Amino acid sequence: MTGLAEDGGLLLPRAIPRIDRATFESWQPLSYSKLAYEVMSRFIDDIPTTDLKALINKSYDTFTDEQIVPHVHLDDLHILELFHGPTLAFKDIALQFLGNLFEYLLAKDDGCLNILGATSGDTGSAAIYGVKGKERIRIFILHPHQRISEVQEKQMTSVADANVYNLAVKGTFDDAQAAVKAIFSDIEFKSKHHLGAINSINWARILAQVVYYIYSCLHVAGHEKNSAVSFSVPTGNFGDIFAGYIAKKMLPEGCISKLVLATNSNDILSRFVNEGDYSLGEVAATSSPSMDIQAASNFERYLYYLMDREPDLVREAMLKFSVDGKLYLQNYLAHIKRDFAASSISEDEVEQTIARYYQDYHYILDPHTAVGVRAAEQHRDQGVAMVCLATAHPAKFGATVEQAIGRQLDLPPSLSELDGKPTRCEVMDCSIEELMAYIESHALNGS
Numbered sequence: 001m002t003g004l005a006e007d008g009g010l011l012l013p014r015a016i017p018r019i020d021r022a023t024f025e026s027w028q029p030l031s032y033s034k035l036a037y038e039v040m041s042r043f044i045d046d047i048p049t050t051d052l053k054a055l056i057n058k059s060y061d062t063f064t065d066e067q068i069v070p071h072v073h074l075d076d077l078h079i080l081e082l083f084h085g086p087t088l089a090f091k092d093i094a095l096q097f098l099g100n101l102f103e104y105l106l107a108k109d110d111g112c113l114n115i116l117g118a119t120s121g122d123t124g125s126a127a128i129y130g131v132k133g134k135e136r137i138r139i140f141i142l143h144p145h146q147r148i149s150e151v152q153e154k155q156m157t158s159v160a161d162a163n164v165y166n167l168a169v170k171g172t173f174d175d176a177q178a179a180v181k182a183i184f185s186d187i188e189f190k191s192k193h194h195l196g197a198i199n200s201i202n203w204a205r206i207l208a209q210v211v212y213y214i215y216s217c218l219h220v221a222g223h224e225k226n227s228a229v230s231f232s233v234p235t236g237n238f239g240d241i242f243a244g245y246i247a248k249k250m251l252p253e254g255c256i257s258k259l260v261l262a263t264n265s266n267d268i269l270s271r272f273v274n275e276g277d278y279s280l281g282e283v284a285a286t287s288s289p290s291m292d293i294q295a296a297s298n299f300e301r302y303l304y305y306l307m308d309r310e311p312d313l314v315r316e317a318m319l320k321f322s323v324d325g326k327l328y329l330q331n332y333l334a335h336i337k338r339d340f341a342a343s344s345i346s347e348d349e350v351e352q353t354i355a356r357y358y359q360d361y362h363y364i365l366d367p368h369t370a371v372g373v374r375a376a377e378q379h380r381d382q383g384v385a386m387v388c389l390a391t392a393h394p395a396k397f398g399a400t401v402e403q404a405i406g407r408q409l410d411l412p413p414s415l416s417e418l419d420g421k422p423t424r425c426e427v428m429d430c431s432i433e434e435l436m437a438y439i440e441s442h443a444l445n446g447s
């Protein structure tokens with residue numbers, strides 16, 4: 001349940017379990033939830049089997065597709081749809097599980113948790129849907145007032161559960177984020193009010209995401225008689241693709257071939273893979289806003305493996321990065337390129353890719369997925385299947401998609417039902433004192 005480790009670093013499992021080929025092949029017929037149990041139980045030794053199975057089943061019961069993460073085959077490209085959860089983005093896969101896991105652990109220790117976070121859209125709604133209605137949890141999510149999309153705002157503010165507090169703060173996302181950071185840095189306030197985060201550095205989130213890489217390998221290998229599979233991953237904070245990296249380490253040699261890291265024009269990570277240059281630029285606003293980041297919060301986890309599992313080297317590198325805003329890792333370039341390939345995709349390419357897949361296949365990509373699909377086209381290998389992770393439902397980013405395909409989208413029920421639903425939201429100044437006072441008077445108190 002801890003986000004950061006005590007020394008400010010990120011947590012990793014002591015060892016990554018290896019799956020032998022016979023075990024891997026025996027998983028072929030398993031449903032998504034059964035496979036999730038097999039994968040997660042290799043990392044979790046403190047939750048009894050029946051409890052863990054129940055937590056997993058409960059988490060994926062909320063998905064609208066029977067297969068949880070279905071594949072769509074477009075000629076020889078495979079789209080892995082990760083957006084059939086309650087908020088129509090892939091973050092539901094981890095956050096539905098995290099909400100249930102936290103509730104379970106809190107009940108065991110008779111504890112309580114007040115989650116505080118800032119969102120520019122997707123994470124906040126997935127976190128709210130992960131914990132709404134949970135007894136020992138309250139959630140306070142800040143969003144920049146009138147600066148997120150109407151769909152995103154409605155998704156969050158229409159949740160009626162009493163443990164959900166939407167705070168629309170006057171200012172930008174960065175202002176909201178800075179306020180949250182300031183509140184967390186008040187250690188006394190944080191511990192007095194049992195404040196916690198649900199951000200992308202939580203290890204359990206990564207773990208839940210490892211599952212669909214393995215599920216996809218089993219499914220696509222069976223579909224094509226291919227044994228090797230590559231993945232193209234629309235990337236922002238490096239959480240999703242890092243889960244792929246863990247999956248690659250777990251599975252027998254050669255199961256996962258390439259991990260294609262796809263960025264929009266915020267290209268720090270593709271520069272890192274192609275040139276060893278991890279240096280901060282300005283954040284640019286794109287049509288794939290959930291990937292508009294510069295410093296990737298999970299990046300240091302990969303550095304640990306890159307730097308021969310030497311925590312001191314990672315600490316030194318991250319310190320240097322926090323001072324200089326850049327790291328040059330050319331010495332590691334050969335190693336990096338064995339693990340990843342990368343492309344940065346322009347706004348024009350995103351729009352053209354959405355239009356082209358609509359024309360050729362009548363398949364509608366959301367802008368994030370389109371970034372990954374375009375990158376996948378640039379990194380195909382003979383005899384290796386390519387899976388593109390579809391991270392959001394196109395209707396969540398309707399304006400961009402409608403512009404590209406020249407027609408209106410049909411809304412999925414979970415979005416059309418939002419129309420006319422009552423909403424609840426507290427509009428306030430982005431003042432740390434006011435926010436702290438609000439949390440003080442609404443937070444759960446307990447052990």
Ligand SMILES: *Cc1c(COP(=O)(O)O)cnc(C)c1O
Pocket residue numbers: 089090091122123200234235236237238239240241290291368391392
């Ligand atoms: C969060 C998000 C991403 C980026 O995932 P990371 O784990 O941050 O790399 C991509 N697409 C969508 C739709 C997202 O919400």
